[in-house]
Amino acid sequence: MLPTPARQGLSLLVGVKRCVDYAVKIRIRPDGKGVDTDVKNSMNPFDEIAVEEAVRLREKHKKEITRIAAVSIGPAKAADVLRQALAMGADDAIHVEVGKDAVLEPLAVSKILAAVTAKEMEKNADEKEAWAWHLGKQAIDDDASQTGQMLAAKLNWPQATFASKLHFKGKFAKGEKVEVTREVDGGLATVETTLPFVLTTDLRLNEPRYASLPNIMKAKKKPFQKLTLKDLGLEEDAKPRLETLEVKEPPKRQGGAKVGSVDELVSKLQEAGRI
Amino acid sequence: MIALATPARISLRGAARMHTTPLRSFSASSISRNTLLFIEHKEGNINPASLVALTAAGKIGKEVHGIVVGKQGETDGVVEKATKVSGLSKVLHASGDKYASNLPEPLAPLLQELVSSKGYTHLIAGHTAVGRDVLPRAAALLDSSQVSDIVAVHSEDTFERPIYAGNAIAKVKTSDKIKVITVRGTAFDKAALEGGSAQAEAVDAKDAESPTTFLGEKINQSSRPDLATAPRVVSGGRALKSAENFEKYIEPLADALNAAVGASRAAVDAGYADNALQVGQTGKIIAPELYVAVGISGAIQHLAGMKDSKTIVAINKDEEAPIFQIADLGLVADLYNAVPELLEKVKK
Numbered sequence: 001m002l003p004t005p006a007r008q009g010l011s012l013l014v015g016v017k018r019c020v021d022y023a024v025k026i027r028i029r030p031d032g033k034g035v036d037t038d039v040k041n042s043m044n045p046f047d048e049i050a051v052e053e054a055v056r057l058r059e060k061h062k063k064e065i066t067r068i069a070a071v072s073i074g075p076a077k078a079a080d081v082l083r084q085a086l087a088m089g090a091d092d093a094i095h096v097e098v099g100k101d102a103v104l105e106p107l108a109v110s111k112i113l114a115a116v117t118a119k120e121m122e123k124n125a126d127e128k129e130a131w132a133w134h135l136g137k138q139a140i141d142d143d144a145s146q147t148g149q150m151l152a153a154k155l156n157w158p159q160a161t162f163a164s165k166l167h168f169k170g171k172f173a174k175g176e177k178v179e180v181t182r183e184v185d186g187g188l189a190t191v192e193t194t195l196p197f198v199l200t201t202d203l204r205l206n207e208p209r210y211a212s213l214p215n216i217m218k219a220k221k222k223p224f225q226k227l228t229l230k231d232l233g234l235e236e237d238a239k240p241r242l243e244t245l246e247v248k249e250p251p252k253r254q255g256g257a258k259v260g261s262v263d264e265l266v267s268k269l270q271e272a273g274r275i
Numbered sequence: 276m277i278a279l280a281t282p283a284r285i286s287l288r289g290a291a292r293m294h295t296t297p298l299r300s301f302s303a304s305s306i307s308r309n310t311l312l313f314i315e316h317k318e319g320n321i322n323p324a325s326l327v328a329l330t331a332a333g334k335i336g337k338e339v340h341g342i343v344v345g346k347q348g349e350t351d352g353v354v355e356k357a358t359k360v361s362g363l364s365k366v367l368h369a370s371g372d373k374y375a376s377n378l379p380e381p382l383a384p385l386l387q388e389l390v391s392s393k394g395y396t397h398l399i400a401g402h403t404a405v406g407r408d409v410l411p412r413a414a415a416l417l418d419s420s421q422v423s424d425i426v427a428v429h430s431e432d433t434f435e436r437p438i439y440a441g442n443a444i445a446k447v448k449t450s451d452k453i454k455v456i457t458v459r460g461t462a463f464d465k466a467a468l469e470g471g472s473a474q475a476e477a478v479d480a481k482d483a484e485s486p487t488t489f490l491g492e493k494i495n496q497s498s499r500p501d502l503a504t505a506p507r508v509v510s511g512g513r514a515l516k517s518a519e520n521f522e523k524y525i526e527p528l529a530d531a532l533n534a535a536v537g538a539s540r541a542a543v544d545a546g547y548a549d550n551a552l553q554v555g556q557t558g559k560i561i562a563p564e565l566y567v568a569v570g571i572s573g574a575i576q577h578l579a580g581m582k583d584s585k586t587i588v589a590i591n592k593d594e595e596a597p598i599f600q601i602a603d604l605g606l607v608a609d610l611y612n613a614v615p616e617l618l619e620k621v622k623k
Contacts, residue, residue, distance in 0.1 A: 022576070026439045035443055106411070107420040140556065142438055144423045146411035149379065153415035158380050158486040161408050164550075179490070184404040185503065185559075187494040187551050191378070193487040203540070203557050204550055241420035246446040250437065253582065255601040258594075262616040265588065265606050274507075274565045274586050275532060275621060 008128045009066035010172035010195070012054045013120065014090065015113060015135040015147070016047040016072045018081045022140055034247050035141075043081040046136025048088075048208035049201040053166060054134050055089035056206060064172040066129070067091050069120065073112055075100040079224075086219035087211030094120075094225045096232070106142075108238035110150035115232040117155060130174045130195040137162050137200040148200035158193040164204040309338040311390055312363070313400035313409070315377070316343065316353045323504045324401025326360065326465035328458040332399045333362050333466070334428035340365040341473070342389060344382065344480075346375035354475050361470035371480040376489035377405045383412035384483055390417060390453055397431070402457035414455035421455040422447060426462035440556040440579035460503060461562035461583060495551050497536075502552060505535035507565040510554055510581070513541035514570025514591070514610060521547040524614045525569060531621045537561070537581075539571045555580035570610045573598030590614065 020026060021040040029036050043051075051070065058065035070085030072078045073096040082093035096112055098104065104112075113133070121131065133152075138145035152159035160166075160180035170176035175194055182189050183202045211219070229235045259265045269275045310332045315322035325341075332339045341363045343353050350370045357366040367389065373381045386409070390398050398413060400406035402424040414421040426444070427435035433448045434456065502508065509532060511525040521542065529536045538548035540555055554561060556579035566584035571577060573589070573596055581587070582601055589602035592609045599605040606613060 020439070025575070026442050028443055035439060105420045107415060107418070110415055138557075140440060143440065143556070144421070145407050146414070146421050146423060149408060149411035150415035150421075152379075153383060153412045159408070159412065160487070161379075162404065182404075183550060184492065185551075186501075187492060187549075189376075189492040190490040191487050192490055197486075204544075241451045242422065242447045242449050244445050244447050245433065247438070247443050248446070250441060250444050250582075253587075253601045253603075255587065255603060256599065256605070257603060258599065258605040258607060262606065262608075262613055262620060265604055265617065266620045268604055269565070269586070269588070272586060 008126065008173060009064045010130045010132060011067045011120070011124065012057070012065060012069070013113075013117065013131065013133050014047070014050050014054050014068060014070050014085065015133065016051065016070050016081045016085050017044045017136070017139050018042070018072065018074050018078045019044045019139055019141040028247055028249060032246055032248065033244055041077065041080070043084050044136050044139045044141075046138060046140075046201050046203070047081075049203065049205050050134035050136050050199075051085045051088050051090060052206045052208040053199075053201060055209075057168075058089070061168075061172065069094055071113065071116055072096070073104060073109055074098060075102070082224070083216075083219050084211060086222045087216040088209060089215075090222075092223040092225070094227065096227045096229065098229060103240045104238060105240055105242060106144050106146035106150055107241065108234075109147050110154050111237050112229070112232060112234055113147075113151050114154035115234055116227070119232070128173050130172055130176065132196055133198040135198065135200050137202050148198050152198040155196070155198070157196050157198050159198045159200070160191060160193055161200045162202040163199050164188065164202045166199065166205065308394055308396050309340055310335055310397035310399060311386070311393075311395040312339055312341045313386065313398070313406065314341045314343045314353070314357055314366075315401060315403060315405050316345065319349075319352045321353060321356055321360070321468070322401060322403060323465055324403045324406070324458070324460040326468070327460050327463045328399050328401045329360065329362050329466040330463040331425065331428055331456075331458040332397070334463075335397055335431050337397065337431070338364050340367060340395075342366075342386070342478075343368040344374040344385065345370055346372055349375070356468065358473040358475050359469055359471050360473070361467040363471050363473040366473045366475045367478045368475060369478050369480040373483060373485055374480065377409065378485050378487050378489060379409045379412045380485045380487050381483045382409045383416055385481065386413040387416040388481070389478060395453070397454045397456065399456045399458065402459055406457045410455055410457050417453050417455060419451045419453045419455045420449065421457070422449055423457050424459045425456055426459050440575055441582065442575065442579075459560065461560060495549055499529060500533065500535045502535040502537055502554075502559055503561060505561075506563050507532050507534035507567075508537045508554070508561060508563045508581075508584075509534045509567045509569065510537035510539065510571060511542050511548065511569050512539040512571030513545065515542060515547050518547045524610065528567070528569075528614055528618050528621070531618055532565070532567075534565070534567070535563075539574075539577050568598050568602070569614060571598055572596045573601070590617075
């Protein structure tokens with residue numbers, strides 16, 4: 001038998017999180033320790049953008065993007081968002097399953113994703129294969145905006161955060177350059193970094209597609225790996241460092257007062273010393 | 276006599292401390308257990324968000340040292356300004372070309388090294404684009420679970436932060452040895468630029484290769500006040516219908532009120548306004564004295580960015596719009612009539 005020719009190209013790993021849907025009005029749990037998550041959940045909107053960017057890249061560079069793997073860490077139901085990523089165009093899914101009540105902070109997630117990366121790189125031990133992570137810039141539940149940066153640190157890869165434009169300049173190989181436009185305070189900044197790297201997506205990077213019904217059906221047949229923290233040797237390392245003492249409602253505003261005319265508006269603002 | 280008595284008392288205290296913490300006995304006097312503040316700056320000025328973070332750092336109850344980094348020649352003026360800021364007792368500084376443009380790859384290891392070698396217990400910065408980029412990378416290097424975007428300090432290890440787009444506030448206690456924190460720019464007052472007398476101290480800039488290079492930036496030039504810190508903001512939404520209308524209705528009103536211009540995501544996505552003007556969960560989070568929302572319905576994501584404003588005015592023709600539930604003063608009217616009228620009356 002002939003040896004399989006080395007597959008040079010770019011393997012994309014995309015992190016997806018299952019969150020309370022952005023349109024849901026959240027409720028504080030009666031025990032005051034968290035938020036009721038037994039409501040409609042969906043893929044974190046920034047992660048949809050991360051998946052979309054990977055899929056678009058492959059549509060442009062069919063041969064060079066060798067794989068798009070969607071990765072999620074969470075309880076059994078996190079499989080839903082992985083199926084969605086598969087239906088959007090990812091090739092395979094990796095689900096690191098944890099208990100329903102497990103609390104995973106971005107630091108723990110970065111360690112788990114780094115361990116998954118090492119495992120996947122080992123399986124595909126091609127020196128020239130390039131790797132990149134796509135993650136959302138933040139999850140809309142904890143609003144931390146940490147995981148991508150922490151993952152980059154753990155892997156000792158460069159990072160390009162809050163990306164609104166991505167341009168691969170060279171070949172899809174280790175050490176090749178990528179130009180990224182980032183959203184910063186006051187405008188845009190452009191950096192050039194090298195593969196492998198971690199990208200976090202901002203809203204304006206792209207408009208994610210809807211998964212079509214045939215693609216949802218096809219997604220059911222795509223490879224789906226399951227891992228546990230034990231498989232990755234991270235049971236201890238993933239333990240939370242933060243204790244949530246209390247979750248409360250933000251201070252309520254006394255809104256709702258209406259004025260009848262512009263004149264009334266102006267005089268009320270003058271009274272209040274605002275203009 | 277007095278001059279003799281004082282040093283004797285100090286040495287006694289030192290002995291007592293040595294007794295209670297034997298592990299650190301030989302270095303107790305040289306290691307400070309303080310807070311390190313990352314001071315962000317641009318064009319020679321300290322970022323107001325860093326001054327807000329300094330106030331939060333002061334509430335932790337430890338001595339606060341600042342760190343200023345940047346290109347050679349760029350840091351001198353900032354260091355001088357920083358030594359005068361009220362609340363800082365020391366200003367560390369490092370300069371070198373690799374520290375230009377706040378690239379996280381060289382900055383995070385520098386912060387990690389300073390925190391570790393000088394024994395800081397807290398590393399703190401503003402929750403700005405730079406703070407959000409650099410601090411988590413440093414936190415991971417320090418193996419610390421960062422607490423992002425805090426709005427209150429309860430003690431040296433307990434903080435409050437908004438979650439779910441500000442629809443809930445979580446009080447969290449960290450068990451990490453080194454606490455890495457970013458601070459919401461609107462949650463505390465700014466530290467005063469005058470009144471301090473900190474020492475400046477150069478620290479070694481290690482020669483780290485960065486795999487990333489900065490190519491350039493496009494910053495929106497505007498003579499108006501900066502959106503993040505302006506006391507007044509006029510924001511436009513989807514109802515403006517075009518970039519021309521945005522310019523015609525929102526900007527003159529902002530100018531008449533000496534206000535910054537903001538926008539909802541809908542207005543930004545439709546191309547009416549630049550994305551740097553977006554107010555909301557994924558844009559800027561602001562808390563001006565006066566916020567005027569024109570033609571903005573008030574989606575959760577928008578409210579997350581402005582609901583801490585002191586006075587909220589809403590002008591919308593849909594009286595069911597959710598913005599009216601939080602507006603102090605709501606005017607149900609067509610913006611195309613109401614805004615010009617308001618402009619006229621404000622000008623008087």
